[in-house]
Amino acid sequence: MANHEETPEEKPETATTVPREKAAFGMPLIKGLANTLSHILRNEPNTIHYPAEKRTPFPGYRGEHRLKRDELGREKCVACFLCSTACPAHCIEIVAEEAPWGDREKRPRLFNIDMMRCIYCGMCEEACPCDAIELTPVYNIPSRSRGEKIYNKEKLLSL
Amino acid sequence: MSDAGTPLLDFFFAALRAIVIFAAVLQIVPALVYFERRLAAWIQDRIGPNQVGPVGLLQPLADVIKLAFKEDLTPEGVDKWIYRLGPALVYAPAILAFTVIPVGMDLQVASFDVGVIFLLTIGGFSVYGLAFGGWASNNKYSLLGGLRASAQLISYEVALGLSVIAILMTAETVDLNSIIRQQWAPGAAGLLEWNLFQQPLAAFIFLVAAFAETNRLPFDLPECEAELVGGFHTEYTGLKFAMFFMGEYVAMITMSALMVTMFLGGWSLPWVEIPTSPSIVDVALSVGIFMGKLVLLLFFYIWVRWTLPRFRYDQLMNIGWKVFIPLSLLNLGLTALSGVLGWNWLIPLPW
Numbered sequence: 001m002a003n004h005e006e007t008p009e010e011k012p013e014t015a016t017t018v019p020r021e022k023a024a025f026g027m028p029l030i031k032g033l034a035n036t037l038s039h040i041l042r043n044e045p046n047t048i049h050y051p052a053e054k055r056t057p058f059p060g061y062r063g064e065h066r067l068k069r070d071e072l073g074r075e076k077c078v079a080c081f082l083c084s085t086a087c088p089a090h091c092i093e094i095v096a097e098e099a100p101w102g103d104r105e106k107r108p109r110l111f112n113i114d115m116m117r118c119i120y121c122g123m124c125e126e127a128c129p130c131d132a133i134e135l136t137p138v139y140n141i142p143s144r145s146r147g148e149k150i151y152n153k154e155k156l157l158s159l
Numbered sequence: 160m161s162d163a164g165t166p167l168l169d170f171f172f173a174a175l176r177a178i179v180i181f182a183a184v185l186q187i188v189p190a191l192v193y194f195e196r197r198l199a200a201w202i203q204d205r206i207g208p209n210q211v212g213p214v215g216l217l218q219p220l221a222d223v224i225k226l227a228f229k230e231d232l233t234p235e236g237v238d239k240w241i242y243r244l245g246p247a248l249v250y251a252p253a254i255l256a257f258t259v260i261p262v263g264m265d266l267q268v269a270s271f272d273v274g275v276i277f278l279l280t281i282g283g284f285s286v287y288g289l290a291f292g293g294w295a296s297n298n299k300y301s302l303l304g305g306l307r308a309s310a311q312l313i314s315y316e317v318a319l320g321l322s323v324i325a326i327l328m329t330a331e332t333v334d335l336n337s338i339i340r341q342q343w344a345p346g347a348a349g350l351l352e353w354n355l356f357q358q359p360l361a362a363f364i365f366l367v368a369a370f371a372e373t374n375r376l377p378f379d380l381p382e383c384e385a386e387l388v389g390g391f392h393t394e395y396t397g398l399k400f401a402m403f404f405m406g407e408y409v410a411m412i413t414m415s416a417l418m419v420t421m422f423l424g425g426w427s428l429p430w431v432e433i434p435t436s437p438s439i440v441d442v443a444l445s446v447g448i449f450m451g452k453l454v455l456l457l458f459f460y461i462w463v464r465w466t467l468p469r470f471r472y473d474q475l476m477n478i479g480w481k482v483f484i485p486l487s488l489l490n491l492g493l494t495a496l497s498g499v500l501g502w503n504w505l506i507p508l509p510w
Contacts, residue, residue: 029467036202036466046204 057137062120064138065113065151066159068131075157076132079106083124083133091117092124111153116146177258177268184257188408189219195461202465229397236297237394245292245391246399249406252284253413260416261336263426263446264437274333278417279320282372285410286312289381292403293391304390307472308374308381314479315371315378321487322364325494326354326421339425340433349429355422360490362422364483369414371479374407375460377467380475415456416449423452 048055057063068076079096095110124133136159143149193208193216200207209215233242256278258268271277286309293305330338344352355362371378382390392403419425426445427433434441470478 032466033462036462039204040198040201040462043201044204045200045206047206049206 054140057139061137061139062122062135064115064136064141064159065118065124065133065156066136067111067133067153067156069157074101075107075153076130077108077111078104078130078132079108079111080129082127082129086123086127088121088123089117089119091115108153111156113151113156115141115149115151173269176266180257180262180266180268181254183262184254184409184412185405187412188405189223191408191412191457192219192222194458195464198458198461199465202462223401226397226401231398232394232396234297234394238295238297241291241295242394243399245288245295246395246402246406248288248291249285250288250402250409251406252281252288253406253409256282257409257413257416259335260413260420261339261425262416262449263442264433265336266426266442266446267335270334270336272334274335275323275327275338275417275421276333278413279316279323282410282413283312283316285406288403288406289391292395296391296394298394300387300389301391301393304381304383304387304393307387308391311371311374311378311380311475311479314476315368315483318364318479318483318487319368319372321484321491322358322361322368323421325358325361325487325490328491328494328498329354329357335420335425339420339427342424343427343433344429345432346429352429353422353424358422358490358494360486361494362418364487364490365418365422367483369418370460370463371475373411373414375411376464377469378475379469380472411460412453412457415453415460418456419449419452423456425449425452 070076078099079094081094081096084090084092084094091114093110093112093114094108096106097109099105099107101107120135122135125135133156138159196218197207197215199205207215208218211217211221233239259271259274259278261267261270289308289312290305293301293303293308296302296305326338327333330341332338338354342353342357343349350356370376374381382392387393392400395403426449428448431444431448437445
């Protein structure tokens with residue numbers, strides 16, 4: 001915002017700076033027609049038949065969350081609350097309980113994510129010290145009620 | 160097809176011609192809507208409507224069914240009769256004007272002595288439809304749309320008429336079949352006999368004015384979502400809206416048909432001899448030639464629509480009054496001069 005004083009020479013050519021006699025008549029008109037005709041003849045649509053034909057998400061796409069299990073089938077999460085602290089939308093609700101296993105102190109009793117509030121920023125995944133939560137590339141996640149959009153621990157583990 | 164029979168038989172054939180030709184023109188409209196949408200999609204690298212029926216061919220039918228089942232809403236405070244008259248006055252002139260167009264060898268709904276002049280007169284009536292629709296809607300934006308439409312149509316009608324007059328001067332007739340016959344010559348050189356090459360300036364003016372007359376882009380100013388909340392048809396729903404829409408498409412077909420007849424040799428092709436006593440096969444062939452030219456021109460309409468942005472209203476008026484009307488007058492003068500001096504048009508050329 002600091003330097004708004006440009007000399008006229010520095011200005012890029014825009015619709016308003018093109019001289020009147022050079023405006024869209026003659027050659028530009030024919031060029032435009034040639035361009036559109038080439039699109040008709042090429043016929044390479046950029047769109048897909050969405051419900052019938054699904055797009056593969058790009059690598060690193062942030063969709064629905066899931067909780068991971070370790071090799072013994074136990075949830076990796078240790079209920080450290082780092083994800084819910086990092087969450088800018090405050091959509092992760094955790095209630096901890098004592099873990100029955102010797103290698104950790106706590107595990108989550110409740111682990112709810114309100115998917116309606118989630119902004120899919122991936123901060124929870126970044127914050128997690130145990131690599132327990134991650135965002136999957138699943139983007140097709142409609143549901144019939146708001147209640148269904150609060151995912152509990154079982155749902156998150158099963159994904 | 161002017162067999163001297165009993166009056167009853169003549170009447171029967173006239174009625175048959177009218178029904179068949181009008182029905183055929185009306186069948187072009189849904190096809191045109193479909194191709195317009197598909198071509199638009201292709202130009203924009205989309206796929207377009209392809210779900211209803213094979214490759215989406217039934218999409219226009221689905222649209223019509225949707226429009227037919229919509230509530231036929233009449234807003235409060237409208238002038239009811241004029242409100243109802245509006246769409247009809249857009250639609251009826253467009254289809255009526257088609258009566259004089261020869262769709263095949265001497266095949267037209269009705270052949271009058273006035274030919275082209277009838278077409279231009281009746282075609283001009285569609286201004287009333289647009290103005291009535293805009294005025295009767297009791298909506299200031301519709302009114303502005305209607306006014307814009309009438310101003311635009313009246314302005315460009317002058318240039319359109321003047322470019323047609325130049326053709327009538329060289330043809331020395333208003334009968335469209337004679338005009339077509341005059342554009343025919345054997346062989347590839349016969350192509351140059353087309354008025355498109357004989358009168359290139361008139362052809363260009365006619366083409367642009369036809370775009371403006373049919374409210375097509377880049378001259379579709381009567382309709383404008385951004386400024387007018389739609390335009391003259393904002394307050395129309397269901398089949399009344401469909402009628403406006405159909406009227407516009409029929410007008411487009413009529414204008415293209417006139418262009419084909421006046422400038423592109425109509426139902427004739429330079430390589431095909433015109434028989435003096437045509438058989439039914441010859442007539443069918445000529446209808447095919449006419450349709451082929453018509454389809455090419457309609458493709459051009461759609462192609463231009465999805466290429467060019469629209470003009471501003473002052474630009475539209477400037478081009479109309481300061482460029483096209485003087486140009487068409489100049490063309491008229493040159494045509495008259497060359498006629499008096501006995502030259503062919505495009506003076507130095509040897510043919």
